[in-house]
Amino acid sequence: MSTISIEHLSKSYGKFLAVDDVTIEIPTGSVFGLLGPNGAGKTTTFKCLLGLARTSSGVVRFDGNELTPALFESISYVPERSVLYEWMNGAEHLEMQRRTFKRYDSKRATQLMDLFKLDPRKRVRAMSKGMRTALAIVMAFAINPETLVLDEPTSGLDPVNQRAVLNLIIESAAQGATIVLSSHQIGQVERAADHLAVLQNGRVILSGAVDDLKSDRKIVEGIFPSETIALDGLRRDARIERLDQSGRILRLTVTADGGGLAEALSSMGAQSVRIVDLNLEDIFLNAVSPGSQTADVVEAR
Amino acid sequence: MPAIFTVDPRSGVPIYLQLIEQVKRSVALGVLAPGEQLPTVKQLAVDLTVNPNTVARAYRDLEHDAVIETAPGRGSFVRADGVAKQTRAATDVAGEAVTQAVREAKSLGLPAAGVRELFESALTRWFPEEK
Structure with missing residues (x-):
């Protein structure tokens, strides 16, 4: 469990400034929604947050500390574009998670596969967009993570499975996990998130507690x-x-x-x-x- | 426990305020009896698919307003200190409804005298015994 602080984060690709002096604090146990039009800098912010892209300036801290490999054990990241292997099936992806994460919970993984009605023997190659998203979600939640970074976690899912993902997010938050998610579906953020920030052209143009913004x-x-x-x-x-x-x-x-x-x-x-x-x-x-x-x-x- | 609360997350009214209003209404109407246990924060959050911190905030405010009390490890309960609290909850709920109705009437261009007339005729209709 950690409070995530993003302090004066900037990231440029050549001359293009993708993220421009972003400061966000994500409290422990909160669900934080990152909203913004396409190209606003959400995915870049996530990559910098997780150390997957080098920041041009600024820092990200987890409870005051920089990200360490040990912390990675308890973080799940579902990227916007699936990183599944086409030639592998669901069971093989879960086996990969089991070998990588000490926290992997095989009973939970089985429950989650059932929840999304995924066939563990089906190869990714033969999966629809929605099934791929669901498998990525199963992999993310099967390690009982303390921090979840979800980039468009419901894309391609039908309404029933979208609701299932929201409920997983809510259950994890109730157990104290810290969750950051981006979504184009504002209604989902309105339900699941307690805090949010709106990015545009790499800058934070609005942020706060969801209920306070409404009041x-x-x-x-x-x-x-x-x-x-x-x-x-x-x-x-x-x-x-x-x-x-x-x-x-x-x-x-x-x-x-x-x-x-x-x-x-x-x-x-x-x-x-x-x-x-x-x-x-x-x-x-x-x-x-x-x-x-x-x-x-x-x-x- | 059946889901006695519902929220409309798409409304402009903050979810925690919607919850507070509904708990107060349920207490006022006796749907929630004094001493009755409320669902846990987690349970209600999952049932309604809303953020648990938002539910927790509603519960904190309800505790502050002395509508419910929380016993650590046991859960949240409707306060048992009697009719006074329920009446106050009822007054809160009804007061808000009357304020809205008056604002609505005014915004439709009715003069104060017209609003009073409407109010009187509603009173006559619903409290015939006091005529």
Whole structure:
């Protein structure tokens, strides 16, 4: 079990800066979701975290220490692109895990193979994308790891098996494992993760506890009797992240619970005020492409 | 224990708040009786497929609000200190519902007098004996 600290991590490939001064702390026992558009730097961050790519600058610490070979014994990594051997079958892959990891649990491995209905005699060559993902998951969880790094762990899986993977993640977390995962399925991160960071162009553009991010972001919308709305007081309000006016409708994206600003709009003469909760997808889209969500609304003059 | 709680992870309402609201409602309605044991954090997390730390956070807040108590090694239980707590839980839940209804009515453009009228007629309907 360890707290993983990524401190000022940068990684460039030639002139291309894939990861740019990323600082993230992943608390022990948490499920940490790394979100971001394709090419944002998620996989590079994982590789640097595990020492599989040399960092250009910055450090990664596990409970304050650098990664040691001994620590590797308790870490499972499921890379985005499967590293399975085409000519080997499932049983042979598990045998490989058994020889590599002291913590390997053969009973657990059998249960997991059954859970995903995998035939141990089937060669990888003959497996579908989903079966390959499932085998990689079985290999990862069969060693009862204390740290799991999962890069798109549900890609190619059907909804039943996706849910099975989420439940494995949740059970491991309940037993104290620290889990970092990336996923394009925001709904999965919304369920399984307690903390998250959003990467874009190699930089962290948003991070925090999932529930806090939701509590702290609302849209407050007011409908006014005319298009002339006195906005001067609002423009200086630090709680307001965005301000959009479209005719008689004023929409504020706020980093507060919204109640105070709803009352402010009321006292400014709004006939109708409502507070809209933002889910993680809204918050994510707002962070990676501000404005796209409310593209129909023009910025006030 | 059947899954008496449900959460909507896609909602903008934080999952831990959804859980707190439901436990309070269940206590208020007597679905959870005083002294009754709640599922463990791990069990509830797995049942609902949500993060265990999120469930733990809800339980901590419920303990802080004196709705439940946790005995180390034994689990979490609905507090047995009687009707007062349940009534308070009921007031919390109902208060939130009334606040939302009033906000909604206002945002639809109703004047205060109109909202009061609606409230009075709802009272008459549901508390006929007090008329």
